Amino acid sequence: MTNIFVYGTLKKGQPNYHxxxxxxxxxxxxxxxxxTVEKYPLVIAVEANIPFLLDIxxxxxxISGEIYSVDEQLLHFLDEFEGCPNFYQRTVxxxxxxxxxxxxxxxxxKPAVNSIIHCFVYSTTSYQPEWIKLPYxxxxxxxxxxxxxxxxxxxIF
Numbered sequence: 165m166t167n168i169f170v171y172g173t174l175k176k177g178q179p180n181y182h183x184x185x186x187x188x189x190x191x192x193x194x195x196x197x198x199x200t201v202e203k204y205p206l207v208i209a210v211e212a213n214i215p216f217l218l219d220i221x222x223x224x225x226x227i228s229g230e231i232y233s234v235d236e237q238l239l240h241f242l243d244e245f246e247g248c249p250n251f252y253q254r255t256v257x258x259x260x261x262x263x264x265x266x267x268x269x270x271x272x273x274k275p276a277v278n279s280i281i282h283c284f285v286y287s288t289t290s291y292q293p294e295w296i297k298l299p300y301x302x303x304x305x306x307x308x309x310x311x312x313x314x315x316x317x318x319x320i321f
Contacts, residue, residue: 165191166239169198169259169283171206171229172215172304174242179306179314183245190238196264199226200257201280204287207298213312215304217287218295219253228303231259231283242286252286259283 173180176194184192205224206217217227234242246252258280275281299310306314 165193165233165235167195167281167283168232168234168239168242169200169229169257169285170232171217171227171285173306173314175230175304178304179316180245184232184234184238184242189241191235192238193233194265195231195233197228197262198231198259198281198283199228199262200285201226201260202258205296205298206301206304207295208301208304208310208312209292209295209298212315213306214314215301216252216291216295217285218291219255219287219289220296224300225302226260228262229259231261231264231281239284246286248286250290252288253290254284254286256282257285257287259285 172178174184175181183189202221203224204217204227205220206215206227208214209216243254248254261275261277261279261281263277264275
């Protein structure tokens with residue numbers, strides 16, 4: 165099992181949450197919530213209003229999200245789902261824990277609030293230059309005040 169940090173459509177209550185919870189894709193266990201230790205620009209871009217964490221540390225916000233422990237099968241499925249490595253890249257980032265549920269199978273003991281763990285995160289270095297000028301968000305919600313709901317392919321065409 166490997167820890168991943170999700171900040172966009174894979175979170176609870178978001179349009180692609182079913183992807184992480186469908187058992188035929190592999191196993192995911194919700195562990196808690198956190199924020200990135202470093203600041204990053206989180207933008208909503210392209211016709212489908214997709215959230216992108218631009219891999220530019222030091223600007224933007226500490227990004228809020230959820231931490232899951234996933235098995236290898238789901239990790240490989242998520243790589244395909246996220247278009248890794250061409251669309252997004254999966255890299256290790258430091259995550260500050262805000263809340264944790266239960267004992268972790270990857271750690272010796274339950275981590276304390278405000279402790280730091282390493283998680284895989286899907287971010288991108290292959291973004292359009294104009295995305296830097298888009299508004300930065302601290303967290304993503306498809307149904308948020310920004311008025312840019314995520315659109316699945318079937319909703320665009």
